[in-house]
Amino acid sequence: MLIAQYFYKPSLWLLLLIACFHQPVNAKHIIAVAELSGLFQHAANNEEQGVYHALLTKALEDTELNKKYIIEIMPMKRAKLEFLKDRVACYAPGEDTFDGSEGIALPNNILHSTPYNKALIKVVSNSPERIISNLGHIDDNDIVSIVRGVPSSRELDRIKEKAKIVIEVNSEMESLQLLLLGRVDLILAFYPDITFAYKELNINSHLPYSDSYSPVEINDNIICHPRYKKDFDKINKKIAEYLQNGEMKILLNDYFMRS
Numbered sequence: 001m002l003i004a005q006y007f008y009k010p011s012l013w014l015l016l017l018i019a020c021f022h023q024p025v026n027a028k029h030i031i032a033v034a035e036l037s038g039l040f041q042h043a044a045n046n047e048e049q050g051v052y053h054a055l056l057t058k059a060l061e062d063t064e065l066n067k068k069y070i071i072e073i074m075p076m077k078r079a080k081l082e083f084l085k086d087r088v089a090c091y092a093p094g095e096d097t098f099d100g101s102e103g104i105a106l107p108n109n110i111l112h113s114t115p116y117n118k119a120l121i122k123v124v125s126n127s128p129e130r131i132i133s134n135l136g137h138i139d140d141n142d143i144v145s146i147v148r149g150v151p152s153s154r155e156l157d158r159i160k161e162k163a164k165i166v167i168e169v170n171s172e173m174e175s176l177q178l179l180l181l182g183r184v185d186l187i188l189a190f191y192p193d194i195t196f197a198y199k200e201l202n203i204n205s206h207l208p209y210s211d212s213y214s215p216v217e218i219n220d221n222i223i224c225h226p227r228y229k230k231d232f233d234k235i236n237k238k239i240a241e242y243l244q245n246g247e248m249k250i251l252l253n254d255y256f257m258r259s
Helices: 002-007 010-021 051-062 076-084 100-105 154-162 172-180 194-200 226-245 247-255
Strands: 029-034 069-074 090-092 117-124 143-147 165-169 186-191 217-220
Touching: 029 051, 029 076, 051 069, 051 226, 051 247, 069 076, 076 090, 076 100, 117 247, 143 154, 143 172, 165 172, 172 186, 172 194, 186 194, 194 247, 226 247
Parallel strands: 029 069, 029 090, 143 165, 143 186
Antiparallel strands: 117 186, 117 217
8 A cells, every 4th residue: 555655646756757858868978179269169150160170070980989979169268177077078189288277187097199289389470570589589678469378388488578568368360460450569379270360361371480489389189088998099099090191181281280
C-alpha cells in the first residue's frame, strides 16, 4: 500500500520526467576559442569563421572528432576562464595568451599541442624613413597605441615607459586607423591579427616595421585537459602533419607567421 501511494503521487512523476529531459544526450565536448579578428570570429550572419577556426574544424573532421567536439567562440577573458575552471575540454590559441595571475593558475599537467603559428608584436610607423629596430629608436615624445589585453614582456614594458603617451584601444583596426590619421606616431601591432584590419581597409601594402625586432613573440597552439589525451593526440598529430606537408601555410594564408 505504501508503494502504491508513493508511485501515484503526480508531483513525483513530474519531477522524474523533468529529470529525464534534463539529462544531456551525447553532449559534445567544448573547445573554447578566443574571439580574434580574422582568426576566430563571428560573421555578420553569426556564422563562425576565421583561419584558425578553419584549421581546427579541418583537424576535427579529418580525425572524425567533429562527432564528439564543438568549437565555441567566446571573448578571450571568458574563454580562458572557462578553461581554468575546467568547464571546457580545450582552449585556443594556447597558453601563451595567459598572462600574470592567469598563467600562474594554469594547471601544470595540461596538454600542449605543436604550435601551428607564431604571434608577435611589431613596432609600426607611417613613414618608410622610420624603421623601429630597437628600443633606442623610440623617442620620449612618441605617442603610441596598443590593443589592451595583449600579452606583455619586459621589452614591451620598456617601450611603454619610454613613450610619452600610450593609448590603449579595443582592436587592431582602431590602432591602424589612428596611425593612418596621424593621431599616433607608432602602433604596437599584433601579427597576424592586424592582417584582418589591412584587408578590411583594402590596404595591400603593410606599413613599415623591422623584420628583426619583435618586443613580444608567442606561439599559438591548442591546450587541453589531461583526460582528453587520446583525442588530443589525434588533433596534435594532424597539426604536425599540416605543418609538414604544407597544408598549414595554405590554410592560414596571409596569417601564417611561423616560418
